[in-house]
Amino acid sequence: MQQYQSYRLSVAPMMDWTDRHCRAFHRHLSRRTLLYTEMLTTGAIIHGDRQRLLGFDALEHPVALQLGGSNPADLATAAVIGEDFGYDEINMNVGCPSDRVQDGRFGACLMAEPALVGACVAAMKQKVRVPVTVKCRIGIDDQEPEAALNALARSVIAAGADMLIVHARKAWLKGLSPKENRDIPPLDYDLVYRLKASLPHVPIIINGGIPSIAAATEHLAHVDGVMLGRAAYQEPWRLLEADATIFGETSPAATMKEAIDAFMPYVERELAGGTRLHAITRHMVGAFHAVPGARAFRRHLAEQGVKSGAGASVLRDAMALVHDAVGAAAA
Known part of the structure; x- marks a missing residue:
């Protein structure tokens, strides 16, 4: 992980948004920001048109593939395919709250099954050399967030996860739409800070409601990295500041x-x-x-x-x- 420092700033995987054209555009705004694919299910990757789903331009590096699934063997197979395509990281989705995702037993509902998520991470780690990471929430529904997040974190880290990305909100799987789950559950950044303090040697990335590069720098006093979502997509001009402010390097473009x-x-x-x-x-x-x-x-x-x-x-x-x-x- 020593050479893998782009995690200090990343753009979140966002369905229907962070496709290959979006990522190529963002790469012209920042050389260093880590970019993520939209979530792709293991079934689609194993049985679908891989070139259409996974193909990307070499200029996108560093770029991570986000997988949706809960079968360890299928995730391992999909991870190998992703690594063979040249992705720099394989990320497991344990945060998406949509009904379709729940029906497939992946995404945020897996917060209730930390041992299974750990088994999935272990299976992928056995098969690939690139970093294997997890993106999660701080809990779901009636879970107590501190206990839920710690259980998930310790399970995946014991299994070998290289990094944990935490969307600092609960996901309410009953009663809120995916859109509402991006705004209504309250943010708890302090909980993520406490997790990092308890795991000093594990890269912890914070996500959720972060509006700017300036705000990202404030979080970096407490965690290893920041993931921007809608701020980066809806206001991509913000990424022009990223390389200079976060990485101390020259931006690929001044304007x-x-x-x-x-x-x-x-x-x-x-x-x-x-x-x-x-x-x-x-x-x-x-x-x-x-x-x-x-x-x-x-x-x-x-x-x-x-x-x-x-x-x-x-x-x-x-x-x-x-x-x-x-x-x-x-x-």
Whole structure:
């Protein structure tokens, strides 16, 4: 784990959001931030179109594959497939609260089965060389959070988990929708801090409701890393600050316009391969913040980017509507 330091900042796995085009865009904003795939089930990976599901551009590194499942043998098989595809980390989802996930006996409901999660981690660790990590909640439903989180943490660490990512909220599997579970259960950062204090040699990453890179630096006084979710996706300009602030390195781009210019060869290559422009630009609607022309940029992409045959010129024309401004978060 000594060479695997990108965990200091990461972008959360988010269904329907963190696909390969999103990750390629984010990589042009930060070289060092660790990126995660959307959750993929073991069944889909073992039996599905692996190239479509798992294929990614080499520029995305470091990038982690998140798996959904609860069968140790299937998770081990899927982990090997992921490692063979070149992923830098295999992560197990023990946090998603959706009904579909519960029906499949994976995600947050596994907080109630720490021994099983440990067995899953052990099975993967036996088969792959890359780090195996777990992303969890602090508990579900009527569980007492401190006891639930400690039981889960100690089980997976005993099994060899290289890192634990904690979304600092409970998941209410009965009564709240997945969307409500992202906001309504209260955050308990102090609980995650206490977990880290009790496990000084284990990388502990905090996630949940963290709005900015500045807020991330405050958490880094207490834990090893911070995972941003919606803040990174909906306001991707924030990632322009990441390399300098978190890693002490130069950003790959000084401004968002510069980053998108550098991203353009990827866009053109994907379009030539049959990808629709909207599949890429849908991840860019929040690219500009408080800049004259940002609304026109979004409108142009919304109206023109969805059309059949839309080309890279649509993105260039949208960029031209944004006024030049000083500051990384602006132009």
